[in-house]
Amino acid sequence: xxxxxxxxxxxxxxxxxxxxxxxxxxxxxxxxxxxxxxxxxxxxxxxxxxxxxxxxxxxxxxxxxxxxxxxxxxxxxxxxxxxxxxxxxxxxxxxxxxxxxxxxxxxxxxxxxxxxxxxxxxxxxxxxxxxxxxxxxxxxxxxxxxxxxxxxxxxxxxxxxxxxxxxxxxxxxxxxxxxxxxxxxxxxxxxxxxxxxxxxxxxxxxxxxxxxxxxxxxxxxxxxxxxxxxxxxxxxxxxxxxxxxxxxxxxxxxxxxxxxxxxxxxxxxxxxxxxxxxxxxxxxxxxxxxxxxxxxxxxxxxxxxxxxxxxxxxxxxxxxxxxxxxxxxxxxxxxxxx
Amino acid sequence: xxxxxxxxxxxxxxxxxxxxxxxxxxxxxxxxxxxxxxxxxxxxxxxxxxxxxxxxxxxxxxxxxxxxxxxxxxxxxxxxxxxxxxxxxxxxxxxxxxxxxxxxxxxxxxxxxxxxxxxxxxxxxxxxxxxxxxxxxxxxxxxxxxxxxxxxxxxxxxxxxxxxxxxxxxxxxxxxxxxxxxxxxxxxxxxxxxxxxxxxxxxxxxxxxxxxxxxxxxxxxxxxxxxxxxxxxxxxxxxxxxxxxxxxxxxxxxxxxxxxxxxxxxxxxxxxxxxxxxxxxxxxxxxxxxxxxxxxxxxxxxxxxxxxxxxxxxxxxxxxxxxxxxxxxxxxxxxxxx
Numbered sequence: 001x002x003x004x005x006x007x008x009x010x011x012x013x014x015x016x017x018x019x020x021x022x023x024x025x026x027x028x029x030x031x032x033x034x035x036x037x038x039x040x041x042x043x044x045x046x047x048x049x050x051x052x053x054x055x056x057x058x059x060x061x062x063x064x065x066x067x068x069x070x071x072x073x074x075x076x077x078x079x080x081x082x083x084x085x086x087x088x089x090x091x092x093x094x095x096x097x098x099x100x101x102x103x104x105x106x107x108x109x110x111x112x113x114x115x116x117x118x119x120x121x122x123x124x125x126x127x128x129x130x131x132x133x134x135x136x137x138x139x140x141x142x143x144x145x146x147x148x149x150x151x152x153x154x155x156x157x158x159x160x161x162x163x164x165x166x167x168x169x170x171x172x173x174x175x176x177x178x179x180x181x182x183x184x185x186x187x188x189x190x191x192x193x194x195x196x197x198x199x200x201x202x203x204x205x206x207x208x209x210x211x212x213x214x215x216x217x218x219x220x221x222x223x224x225x226x227x228x229x230x231x232x233x234x235x236x237x238x239x240x241x242x243x244x245x246x247x248x249x250x251x252x253x254x255x256x257x258x259x260x261x262x263x264x265x266x267x268x269x270x271x272x273x274x275x276x277x278x279x280x281x282x283x284x285x286x287x288x289x290x291x292x293x294x295x296x297x298x299x300x301x302x303x304x305x306x307x308x309x310x311x312x313x314x315x316x317x318x319x320x321x322x323x324x325x326x327x328x329x330x331x332x333x334x335x336x337x338x
Numbered sequence: 339x340x341x342x343x344x345x346x347x348x349x350x351x352x353x354x355x356x357x358x359x360x361x362x363x364x365x366x367x368x369x370x371x372x373x374x375x376x377x378x379x380x381x382x383x384x385x386x387x388x389x390x391x392x393x394x395x396x397x398x399x400x401x402x403x404x405x406x407x408x409x410x411x412x413x414x415x416x417x418x419x420x421x422x423x424x425x426x427x428x429x430x431x432x433x434x435x436x437x438x439x440x441x442x443x444x445x446x447x448x449x450x451x452x453x454x455x456x457x458x459x460x461x462x463x464x465x466x467x468x469x470x471x472x473x474x475x476x477x478x479x480x481x482x483x484x485x486x487x488x489x490x491x492x493x494x495x496x497x498x499x500x501x502x503x504x505x506x507x508x509x510x511x512x513x514x515x516x517x518x519x520x521x522x523x524x525x526x527x528x529x530x531x532x533x534x535x536x537x538x539x540x541x542x543x544x545x546x547x548x549x550x551x552x553x554x555x556x557x558x559x560x561x562x563x564x565x566x567x568x569x570x571x572x573x574x575x576x577x578x579x580x581x582x583x584x585x586x587x588x589x590x591x592x593x594x595x596x597x598x599x600x601x602x603x604x605x606x607x608x609x610x611x612x613x614x615x616x617x618x619x620x621x622x623x624x625x626x627x628x629x630x631x632x633x634x635x636x637x638x639x640x641x642x643x644x645x646x647x648x649x650x651x652x653x654x655x656x657x658x659x660x661x662x663x664x665x666x667x668x669x670x671x672x673x674x675x676x
Contacts, residue, residue, distance in 0.1 A: 259595070264585075267588075276617075278615075279605075279611065
């Protein structure tokens, strides 16, 4: 490979509302040679996740935005082609954060070696990676489900939602999932083993959700916002916990939101029901990481925790796949095979 | 006293929005003779608190509403006139929950004897009672102020707000208070010793608050809602905690609130700043009660914690005083001397 062979997808312009293919551009990007302590990587898999929508905007957030003309960021699984770091040799498979491109140079200190014999390497981007840890840490640290309680999660066929429901069940709680379309709902019920699943496209969605939660909702793991929130909200029990890890339904919205103003009603319920609403990002829970790395693989090995991947071939298809992700078109953890 | 001598203020009708004097009626109410295990009480002081607005409404809450024609409920300090309980004798001063009336019968098991030698008995309704415990438990359990952090509280001349700011300072945090009018603000600054005080009636209130919180806000103790929330919200730091114990500014509102809808913006910040919003009512923190009963009197004795009472004479004046309380007209813990 020469330094010019690297292809990458850069942010061409910032989206207003829903991203379009024109916000991205596939181009040849320069890949430097590895310096001392670095390795040259061939990217095998790229993770696509909803948080990336935030990086496309200039708005202040917990992370800096991607600059115009920069390669889009993202978690990746890669093969070491060339190593100037004593910990890695060509052929090693590693977890890196190399973004939407075919090759990259990375500091060895920032890589984690993956053992394909322990688990398929793609799981490092999903159930055993950031989405799985988001589910694990948010549910157990903030949600704290107790036996017999009801846990509700949307995007339940996705990597976060599917893990939330299954971990809730492992902890003895009831899991109620929400997803779009009968195909996803059947999978969540049959493979992920949720106690109930509701299709949010049903006209009587809110009534179905209420019927599936006869004892109310004790934990609502919020990863979508929008109309799911409106259906969940009246069902929350006293002392309900609401970990907030995402709001996909509103990521594409800009400017003022139409009234009525729901905030006073929400705050009144926060008060009268002693609710806890807590936003988080998984990396603040580093203390839970060792327990996660011990428990999750064991649950998978025991068959208590299942996962589903949605693998799309080709870097050039990443923009379209990402746009679909924001609309719930993926079915399982969305990964690009480069 | 005969059974007919008892005067009480009953709920005459449920208010729509702001309560009016017509929602209350002073009348003679029957007071039974004490049965075995009970005592007959002469009420000395009645506590008026914002939560009572909630009891006037039929809406579902953590407590049942007062029925039409029933005596308004409330905390009271009373003298035992007659006792059929071995733990009490005539002349004892007790804390009871006897409501807006001149006499009452109560079960001895539900009374707490007060020692006038330890502290003025009215403090059992304020700084050493429910409002003081609301401040103590909410701030320390949910707010968790750390040295150098900034704690903001509104209604800072009131019994909850004044204790919140002073306890924050005892814990090494900066206390920024919000109140209405120069007289209250001066008192909060000079007597309660807050680091900064902002008058919410100032036209540049939000800008003044921002200037008083150059390092942002780490804890916002929410007891009012309304425009204070709007000024506080943009100043919240990552990992800020928001204990919610009251929303006086919206207690009188009914029906839909005008747009724009602020909820999506709030949820976005909850997510991107890892905020914690947690409603509570003091009685859920029984575990903190012994520490409160040990620490608060000591802080008062040491001069680290000051309090102010606003005592109004005469049961008949209770409705007007209560209506004023909801508008911030009181100056300190509002108590009716019967």
